Amino acid sequence: xxxxxVISKEIQESEVIALYExxxxxxxxxxxKLIPALLNSDTLxxxxxxxxxxxxxxxxxxxxxxxYYPHMLVDPxxxxxxxxxxxxxxxxxxxxxxxxxxxxxxxxxxxFYKSVGFERAGKTEPMWVYAGNDH
Numbered sequence: 335x336x337x338x339x340v341i342s343k344e345i346q347e348s349e350v351i352a353l354y355e356x357x358x359x360x361x362x363x364x365x366x367k368l369i370p371a372l373l374n375s376d377t378l379x380x381x382x383x384x385x386x387x388x389x390x391x392x393x394x395x396x397x398x399x400x401x402y403y404p405h406m407l408v409d410p411x412x413x414x415x416x417x418x419x420x421x422x423x424x425x426x427x428x429x430x431x432x433x434x435x436x437x438x439x440x441x442x443x444x445x446f447y448k449s450v451g452f453e454r455a456g457k458t459e460p461m462w463v464y465a466g467n468d469h
Contacts, residue, residue, distance in 0.1 A: 423450075
């Protein structure tokens with residue numbers, strides 16, 4: 335089955351929530367905040383297989399120097415077949431000339447992000463004020 339990965343803000347709330355719930359992300363519980371946040375991102379990339387949303391990622395950027403990738407999700411039933419890699423390739427192609435491309439990763443995601451070129455930045459410490467409970 336072919337997967338189509340494109341920059342697109344054509345998403346339905348129900349399919350987004352299903353994807354976030356499948357991944358156990360707490361933002362699925364606040365769709366009234368999640369959907370506008372995604373739609374107001376600088377870039378939203380979607381992955382679809384036979385029309386079904388199986389992946390989604392977004393980027394927040396100043397448009398010149400820095401881009402941050404807060405969300406990158408692939409449906410657990412579709413992981414390990416290159417969908418995340420395709421979505422990151424689309425993001426990298428748009429932001430390739432930027433001074434900083436950054437994200438926060440944990441668990442199994444760390445190895446994936448290393449495989450697509452990310453590395454820990456020196457001796458930096460990740461810090462945040464976070465209202466979720468999934469980390």
